[in-house]
Amino acid sequence: MNILNRSRLALVAVSCLTLSNLAHGHMPWLTTDDQGHAVMWFGESLEDRTYHMPEKVAAIQLSDGNSTLSTESVESDSLIGIRSQKAVASAEEVAGVVTYGLYHGTKLTYHVEHLPQTDSSTWPTQERANAPLQSIIIASPTGGLSVTILRxxxxxxxxxxxxxxxxxxxxxxxTTDIAGIVTFKSSVVEPGLNAIVAGVTDGKNKGTLDGESYSSTTDYLTATFRIPGESSKNEKVKREPQRPTMEADSDVSIVPSNLPALPEELTSFxxxxxxxxxYVYGGHTGSAHSYSTAEQSDRFWCLDVAAGENGKWRQLAGGPSLQGLALVAHQDRVIRIGGFTATNASGEEHSLHSQNSVAAYQAATDTWTDLPSLPEPRSSLDAAVIGDTVYVVGGWKLNGESDESQWHDTAWSLDLSDDKATWQPLATPTFQRRAISVAAHQGKLFVLGGMNSDGKPTTRVDVYDPVAKTWAEGPSLPGxxxxxxxxxxFATGGNLYVSTMDGFVHRLSSDQKSWSTLAKSDPARFFHRMLPISKNELLxxxxxxxxxGKFTQIDRIVLP
Known part of the structure; x- marks a missing residue:
């Protein structure tokens, strides 16, 4: 994935934007009215709809994905702006871009977007072609939002x-992370019309416009969408997002494990x-989207689960600070694979480096022994063991302060029973994804969900057959x-189970063609680990x- 960084992107806060006599803090906002017509105004907020719209802004060309919209001027007590002559296509995103002109030596451009769909599960997840600044907004199953900004x-x-x-x-x-993403909790997302605002300034972009020179460019994006419920304007927005349907006769339960809580809060461990x-190794200990040496763990913990509530966490021999790594068990050893390390201090620009190190832990000596390194640095991956072979799939290579992160289109295997073995390539995967989970089930490798190289989360499932050396697409995860x-x-008791971000626990059918929903944890968790301690129990x-935020309590999934 290419990550913009050379031209430092920075938001000039809208509330502090000094447009003097032009329009202090004003910008265009786009939505649809009760008749489905696109309407746009120029104001300080979603509520400020009667400010004069500059002629250059009113000349914007709006499109609903199918065609350019014909618009007309509107001037009433409640709206001053423009309105499309016909209703827009409700299944498409409405968008437009217009250059206002030069202001104090910068070229000022406005970008507007609106999602007319009231069902957030139908919001588009593909970027628009040739859009210089845009967003992809995805509703979380728990009620929050994920916003990706694309330049x-x-x-x-x-x-x-x-x-x-x-x-x-x-x-x-x-502030967006290295993947261009921010997340907002449901507690700050109100029912009714919402908007996100982002802006970028490129101080190295110079040129001329209408015969005048500019020394920088400034772009602002406003994107609006509706959240179901009763808004502050008493506008009821219907059609809640679709959710998986729980099996009526499921006897699966999720209860506290009564095991000692984790000694520290961790994700991506x-x-x-x-x-x-x-065994628990490494992980992220800081706040969301913040990475530094102080917010990564280099600790290695162990808990005897057979001791139950009387067990105690022991700190074993650690190693490098890592998150986004894989840890698997093979016989009496634990194998640590990949991950990334932050080298920047708190508050500094992120400098994140994927690692290719692989090591085996021997409990008898409390030591780590290096195994053959991965063929390339890799993090946000996962791994699983079939027989004596460990398989590594997914992830990307973070290059520190470089502009580019490389999404891997390779997958590898290593024979753990052979001291002289080297990593062997699998058939080329038909996907590029990270933040996945990987499980071994009935001699096959299952790669579940994650985020694809376009920066969009997915419920896709892919299956690798090591005997046939082929990939096939499996049934997508519910939701x-x-x-x-x-x-x-993870698989246990002859079945494959998955725990997803919305809190649901699903089981793959015996014919491997569908999923059934068995239970729901409350609250839901993600970037966690679900591990079996018997054929009918998972932690x-x-x-x-x-x-x-983060969890330390360990829960137990009780299977029939």
Whole structure:
């Protein structure tokens, strides 16, 4: 994935934008009216709809994906702006871009978007072609939002994104991470019309416009969408997002495990069970989208689960600080694979480096021994063991402060029973994804969910057959939006189970063609680990929830 960084992207806060006599803090906002016509105005907020619209802004060309919209001027007590002459296509995103002109030496351009769909599960997840600044907004199954900002089709990091509700006030703000993503909790997303605002300034982009020179460019994006419920304007928006349907006769339960809580809050860590021991390595300890040496763990923990509530966590020999790694068990060893390390201090620009290191832990000596390194640095991956062979799939290569991150289109295997073995390539995967979960089931490798190289979460499932050396697409995970992002999966008792971001636990059917929904954890968690301790019990360890943060409590999934 290409990550913009050379031309430092920075948001100029809208509330502080000094447009002097032009329009202090005003910008265009786009939505649809009760008749489905696109309407746009020029104001300080979603509520400020009667400010004069500059002629250059009114000349914007709007499109609903199918065609350019013909618009006409509107001037009433409630709206001054433009309105499309016909209703827009409700299944398409409405968008437009217009250059206002030069202001204080910068070329000023406005970008507007609106999602007319009231069912958030149908919001588009594909970027528009040739859009210089745009967003992809996805509703979380838990009620929050994921927003990806794209600049010239590439994820834009370090861009501040502000969230506004219908009555015009700013709810919150967040800065995009290396994948161009911010997340907003459901507690700050109000029913009714919402908007996000983002802006980028490129101080190295010079040129001329209408015979005048400019020394920089400034682009602002406003994107609006409706959230179901009763808004502050008493506008009821219907059609809740679709959710998986629980089996009526399911006797699966999720209960506290009564095991000692994790010694620290962790996400994106490695975990495995070998014998009676639960092992946990590394992970992210900081706040969302913040990475530094102080927010990564280099610790290696062990808990004897057979001791129950009387067990105690022991800190074993650690190693490098890592997150986004894989940890698997093979016989009496634990194998650590890949991950990334932050080398920047707190508050500094992120410098993240994927690793290719692989090591085996021997409990008898409390030591790590290096195994053959991965053929390339890799993080946000996962791995599983079939027989004596470990398989590594998914992930990307982070290059520190480089502009580019490489999404891997390779997968590898290593024979753990052969001291002289080297990593062997699998058949080329038919996908590029990270934040996946990988599980071994009935001699095959299942790669579940994650995020694809376009920066969009997916519920897709792919299956690798090591004997036939072929990939095939399996049944997608139930749910929509981000359900497949940061899941955890494992097989036990002859069945494959997955725990998804929306809290549901699903089981793959015996014919491997569908999923059944068996239980729901409350609160839900993601970037956790789900591991079996018997053929009818799984533990849910660590992870986080968008609303409440990270978990230390360990829960137990009781299977029939």
């Amino acid at each position: 010239d089709g590439k994820p834009a990091k370090d861009v501040e994104v502000k969230l506004y509700c219908e009555d015009g006030h700013e709810e919150t703000a967040a 490695g975990a495995a069970i070998a014998g009676n021991n639960l 929509s939006g981000m359900s497949g992002f940061g899941s955890s999966s 849910m360890v660590g992870g986080a929830n968008m609303e409440i």
